[in-house]
Amino acid sequence: MSNRHDFICTLCLLLGILLSAAPAAAQMKGGWLPITPEDLSLKEVPGVPGAHAVVLYRERLTDDVESYETNYYRIKILTEEGKKHGDVEILYLKDTESVRDIKARTIRPDGSVVEFDGKIFDKTVAKTRGVKFYAKAFTMPEVQAGGMIEYKYRVVRDESRLYSPYWPLQSEFFTRRVKFSFRPVLRGLAIQWTAMHLPPGNMPKEKGDWYILELENVPAFEEEEYMPPEREMRMRVEFSYARQFEKNPEDFWKKQGQELRDTVEGYIGKRGGIANAESQITAGAASPEEKLRKIYARVQQIRNLSYERERSEKEAKKEKLKENNNIEDVLKHGFGYRREIARLFVGLARSAGFTASIVHVAERDDHFFHKQLQDEYQLDAEVALVHVGDADRYFDPGMPNCPFGLLAWQKTEVPALKPGKDGGTWISTPAPASKDAVTERKAALRLTEDGTLQGKVEFIFAGLQAVRRRREAMEKDEVQRRKDMEDELKDRLPSSATVKVESVTGLEGSDAALKVEYSMEIQGYAAATGRRLLLPTSVFHLSKVHPFLHAQRKYPVYFGYPSRDVDDITIELPANYRIESLPQGRKIGSNVLSFEVVRENQGNKLRVRRSLALEAYYFPADYYPSLRRFYDEVMAGDDEQAVLRTGEAPPK
Structure with a gap:
């Protein structure tokens, strides 16, 4: 039963914009809302400059008595980039649901209509907690900036199950008008709802057997990097069934x-x-x-x-x-x-x-x-x-x-x-503690005179870091697993890098760490300038993007769990090159966040040791400026270079 419940909650979240309902159908000609001059003339969203699309209307009706749901939405495409939303996916769970009566049309900027008569494909789109999501996918015809796309469909569900609705009232678009309706099964059961983040005075209302909520001018839901679960941050209403609810x-x-x-x-x-x-x-x-x-x-x-x-x-x-x-x-x-x-x-x-x-x-x-x-x-x-x-x-x-x-x-x-x-x-x-989620990266590398860096790399994942990767690997075949492991390293390196997985141990079992050994080569890693080579010292962090680029933040920062990263890199220098200058080490932080990098001149070798520890995983939004300053320091430390000079024999 929990898998079913997880699916319903996550499905609603992934769909983002679920629509349509019977009460409004009587007002629709041919089952569609009228095309109004106001809809046709709309060119931008007030207060949302640069928006690529806007939901003009969306409606969702869930009828647990008859075990079905209808969905409807109309979206105005405002820019060329917004045309991508003409690719539609309707998510569903194959074992307990079927998607029927899909109808769609495109409304050109002049108000003329192009009915959808293309193919609808089935595809697998996602999997979470062992539940696989399927989608009915299709592409709307003649989507244009200034036009609209409109579609509706019906979901028929297993009559033996109850589907406590979760209403995600926000989507990725600003929504001009939205309506949600729900008719529960009440034979021997009670129903309860809880609303989160709704505007004051806007709550579901009971009308006969139905719960109905209508809202106007709903802001788009804006995602942020490392935010808490989307479901917690969205404007939403959650319903639940029970034999009996208690006052307390x-x-x-x-x-x-x-x-x-x-x-x-x-x-x-x-x-x-x-x-x-x-x-x-x-x-x-x-x-x-x-x-x-x-x-x-x-x-x-x-x-x-x-x-x-x-x-x-x-x-x-x-x-x-x-x-x-x-x-x-x-x-x-x-x-x-x-x-x-x-x-x-x-x-x-x-x-x-x-x-x-x-x-x-x-x-x-x-x-x-x-x-x-x-x-x-x-x-x-x-x-x-x-x-x-x-x-x-x-x-x-x-x-x-x-x-x-x-x-x-x-x-x-x-x-x-x-x-x-x-x-x-x-x-x-x-x-959780950082000691329970450790990633070690070790490298024995050699730099050539033309600036190529090559050698062996080992990634070691322990504790929660290993559990997560083992879990992800269970759903994939050997080819995809190997690609994921290559990408684990490749995504940290410049685009010119070539990476090969040499061996993997510890993917099965639980006590031993998960180890991945690589060979790698990066052409042009060190830049030549006269008799010198400029050598970036943080090999595994050059392609990293600052996780907190924006000066302001709306939501708390949520990493999931504390973690610790430890790098130990040795780079053998080209013959007749020596280290002319080396950045000083850095050590910053507190008992919550800490970063340290130590660089050692070992004659014909450069050794770099780096550690980053997060002892907490949840930071309120008002802590964001301090967190951002900390990562400014981390990024600055990772960007530093050593200067190598040629022309002199190495010391004996």
């Missing part, structure tokens, strides 16, 4: 805690097969810690269905995976979803004598937890809490290739519910 949210979550406890404990239970398996798994362990490590390693071997590529209908029918009804089934079948694998770990740990519990957490990668929103699906993941020695420790067995004792970053420092008979206890998972 604490009472709602208390009931959820009781229900979650019953569900989890019923799934884990006390089973003889688990006890027998545990004794075999932990055989030979010399300490409680070693016992738990053996259990963790065994559970990580379970085939994790949550992170596999989506199987075709033919493949699924051929494989015929059995349903897991308890943790003994998970162990026997050798596969399970991430929640099932976490529960198996807890069951085996209990059998080995540990006090262990499942803790329900709210992941923070695409949304934050809001206790006032009484929606059980906010707690969208499970981790294990085990008492080891004299301390409680957290584990993430449901995340493939996650090291023992580490949580995936999105599950760190988040609200967590530890269920109990009385409803349970709210706790917080541990905060």
Whole structure:
């Protein structure tokens, strides 16, 4: 169920502009809004100079009673660059939705109409949390600056499911008028909504069985680099279903805690097969810690269905995976979803004598937890809490290739519910630390007299940095994995660089670091000027763009997790060249942000050691000026050059 909920939230966010509704249809000739002189004459958006397009009208109607949704929008193209929006993608989930009745037309600047009669293609566009998004894609005809594009469609959904709407009221465009409507299923259920960032006095209104919200002059949503999840920053309304909502949210979550406890404990239970398996798994362990490590390693071997590529209908029918009804089934079948694998770990740990519990957490990668929103699906993941020695420790067995004792970053420092008979206890998972996300870059390079730099490079990813890359690699084939790894280095180098991956180790498993070895060559790396060569000293940061170019910022800065980068580079100089001048080292920062670069003249070699540490990952917007100044210093340090001079024999 959580995957379904994740999909609905993320789908709405990715679509950005979802439209159309039955109440307005009666006013439309042929199902389209009238083309007005005002729409035709519009040439710019007041207060938004340079806008390439504007949404004149968009409407979305969701009917859970009839299990469908209709969408409509009209966009005015203002510039040549805005013509790209004539390429349309309608996202959907193939297993539970179908997109029907797509109609589209282009309105020329003179008001004449060109009906769309082209081909509609199916394509895969994105994947998140194991859910794959498909799209109906098509290109509008004769899109022109000064004209309009208009399309509408219907989404039919699985009648056995409820789809709590999420209304993303902002899109990438300024919107002149927008309308959202929702009819919930109320048979034995209650509905609740929560609004975020709406203008004062603008809230959904109940009209009969419907909830309706109409707004005018909605500003475009402007993305910023390293911002918190878009869903948190957008103007939005979220709906949720429950059997009963409570006046006090604490009472709602208390009931959820009781229900979650019953569900989890019923799934884990006390089973003889688990006890027998545990004794075999932990055989030979010399300490409680070693016992738990053996259990963790065994559970990580379970085939994790949550992170596999989506199987075709033919493949699924051929494989015929059995349903897991308890943790003994998970162990026997050798596969399970991430929640099932976490529960198996807890069951085996209990059998080995540990006090262990499942803790329900709210992941923070695409949304934050809001206790006032009484929606059980906010707690969208499970981790294990085990008492080891004299301390409680957290584990993430449901995340493939996650090291023992580490949580995936999105599950760190988040609200967590530890269920109990009385409803349970709210706790917080541990905060992440930079030591848990380290990237090392090592290089042994040689500079030739013509300025070419070549040699061997090694990237070492540990902790969360390795988990993230392993997770991304699971969805790709060997060719794409290798390309991604090449790009990992290539994107840091000048465009003239050639890079080859020589070896990869640690892509499977969890305890060892992920290591990638490269060979590389950069022609013209050092610039000749007379008898001198100008040598950039920060090899891996020359193509880096300042992450915070703008003087002002609207949203907080959100890196996701603390991290530490460590570079160690040795460059062998050409014969008869010596270092004439070398920039002084730099050391700046605090206990939150720190940067240091040390350059050493080692005779016929230059050694550069650089470290950058972020001990925090969330910075309020009012901290932005200080953060920007820090990165100004980092960029200045990375831009410095050594001067090499020829004509003299190297010192003996």
